[in-house]
Amino acid sequence: SADSLKASAAIKEGLFGSRSPDFSLDELKEMFFLSSLAENQFNWKTALSLAVASELVYKNRSVVERTAEDWGLSACKFIDQEDTQCFIASYEGGVMISFRGSESLGDWLANMRIFTTKRKYGAVHEGFYKGFADVREILEEELELRSPDQILLTGHSLGGALATIAAAEWKDKYTVNGVYTFGQPAVGKGAFETFFRNGFFRVSYSDKFFRFVNDDDIVTRLPPLYRHLEKLYHFDSGSGLKARTESVSDTAITDKPKMMSEQEFANFQLLTRKAGRGDATVITESVNGPVLEGFLPSVSDHSLGGYIKKLRNKV
Numbered sequence: 347s348a349d350s351l352k353a354s355a356a357i358k359e360g361l362f363g364s365r366s367p368d369f370s371l372d373e374l375k376e377m378f379f380l381s382s383l384a385e386n387q388f389n390w391k392t393a394l395s396l397a398v399a400s401e402l403v404y405k406n407r408s409v410v411e412r413t414a415e416d417w418g419l420s421a422c423k424f425i426d427q428e429d430t431q432c433f434i435a436s437y438e439g440g441v442m443i444s445f446r447g448s449e450s451l452g453d454w455l456a457n458m459r460i461f462t463t464k465r466k467y468g469a470v471h472e473g474f475y476k477g478f479a480d481v482r483e484i485l486e487e488e489l490e491l492r493s494p495d496q497i498l499l500t501g502h503s504l505g506g507a508l509a510t511i512a513a514a515e516w517k518d519k520y521t522v523n524g525v526y527t528f529g530q531p532a533v534g535k536g537a538f539e540t541f542f543r544n545g546f547f548r549v550s551y552s553d554k555f556f557r558f559v560n561d562d563d564i565v566t567r568l569p570p571l572y573r574h575l576e577k578l579y580h581f582d583s584g585s586g587l588k589a590r591t592e593s594v595s596d597t598a599i600t601d602k603p604k605m606m607s608e609q610e611f612a613n614f615q616l617l618t619r620k621a622g623r624g625d626a627t628v629i630t631e632s633v634n635g636p637v638l639e640g641f642l643p644s645v646s647d648h649s650l651g652g653y654i655k656k657l658r659n660k661v
Contacts, residue, residue, distance in 0.1 A: 368651025371413055374398050377658055380418040383437050383498060386523065388556060393579075394657040396500035396526040397558075399444040401650050403433055403505065423488060428480040430508065432501075434488050440523065441494040443485065443512070447503030447529075451565075451648075454504065456618040460569040460611075462535065467514055470534040471569065477504065478511040485512075489520060496523035502650045503565055506530025506557070513555065525555045528653045529563050532572035532605065553577075560656065563647040564614075567606040585659040 369377075378398045382391035402410055407424040410433050414422035419435035419442070431446040448454035462469035463476075489497070497520050499509040506527030513525050514534075559566045559580045566574070580588040606614065646652075 368649070369401070369654065371409075374401060375413075375417055377654065377661075378417050380437060383442060384439060387553065388577075390657065390660045392524065393526055393556065393558070394654070394661050396442070396444070396498065396524075397502070397528055397650065397654050397657050399442060400447075400500050400502040400505060400528055401654060403431065403444040403446040403501075404449070404650075421492070425481050425484050427484060428477075430477045430480040432481055432485070432505070432508070434485060436492055436494065439494070440496040440498060441489065441492055442498040442500070443509070445499075445501035445505035445508040445512075447501065447505040447650075451503065452618055455565070455568070456615050458569060458615070460571065465514070467517075468534050469536045470511060470514070471507070471531075471572065474504070474507040474511055474531075474533055478508045478515065482512075482515070494520075496521045498523060499525045500527065501530070502528045502653070503530060503648065507533050523554060526558070527556070528558045528650060529560060529565050529648050530557060531565055531568045532574045535572045558653060558657075560647045560649075560652050564606075564645050565648050567604065568611065570606050570608045570611045572605065581653075581656045585656045 378395045379391040380395075382389055382395050385392050402413055405413070407426065410424045411422045414433065414435045419437055422433055422435035424433045425431065432443055434441060434443045436442075459473065461472040463472040465475070497516075499512050499522060501507070501509040507530050509525055509527055510530065510533045513522050516522060556577050556579060557574060559578060561581055561583050582588050
């Protein structure tokens with residue numbers, strides 16, 4: 347019936363749906379360029395390869411470890427600790443770590459809190475920090491065993507936030523050669539921004555930290571009051587790039603994607619919860635148009651498959 351179709355549309359958009367694969371493992375393999383991981387500067391093939399790795403980490407342990415080996419990576423280990431999942435794998439001279447985003451993204455966003463925790467480099471989101479802390483010891487044990495010359499960090503959505511926390515926490519301990527994130531929420535605020543602009547980020551990561559946003563991806567505007575600092579590659583509705591960029595060396599950018607206000611965030615969470623319950627009040631007249639799409643920036647643009655397709659076009 348029309349009502350059931352409307353409810354289905356609301357859950358798909360409002361709760362970001364269940365993850366259905368956009369690409370087969372064979373297709374993902376064709377877009378993974380092992381040699382690109384050794385690049386010392388921004389490279390579209392590296393970006394695509396790490397987006398593909400960010401997709402792979404959503405699979406189960408056996409698929410991740412088997413597939414990574416098939417792609418030419420070695421000693422792949424899938425880590426599932428508390429509510430955090432990631433995998434670490436070696437390539438010649440380095441190690442790649444890919445963090446998983448939330449599998450129940452709608453629930454995660456609907457229940458997201460904006461509390462911070464204080465680190466020596468400033469205030470960061472408490473939940474993001476805890477997510478990294480859950481796997482930190484295991485990852486550091488692996489890194490000590492592997493002794494890599496460099497580390498690549500990547501992740502989609504929450505996974506991108508975890509990669510950012512890892513870069514901040516490991517600034518004096520390991521050589522992080524690149525951080526590529528896709529559709530990540532903001533991580534810190536206050537002194538965190540000063541630390542990034544005046545400290546290690548400018549010195550160590552200004553040409554190694556790249557954040558990708560797909561058009562109106564709503565997750566990149568969360569949480570309210572938090573800030574982004576990485577170099578921004580912002581796709582438009584096609585595969586072109588919008589003019590605006592961010593970097594630690596450019597403090598005068600006026601055309602930045604605006605973060606969601608606290609009131610917008612509260613409204614968004616309320617609508618997301620209603621959509622999850624199939625509440626008819628969030629449905630518009632259109633079968634395919636729940637209120638979440640249009641009332642706020644796009645939820646459908648958050649799909650990692652959308653990011654991969656646009657990166658593939660660039661390559």
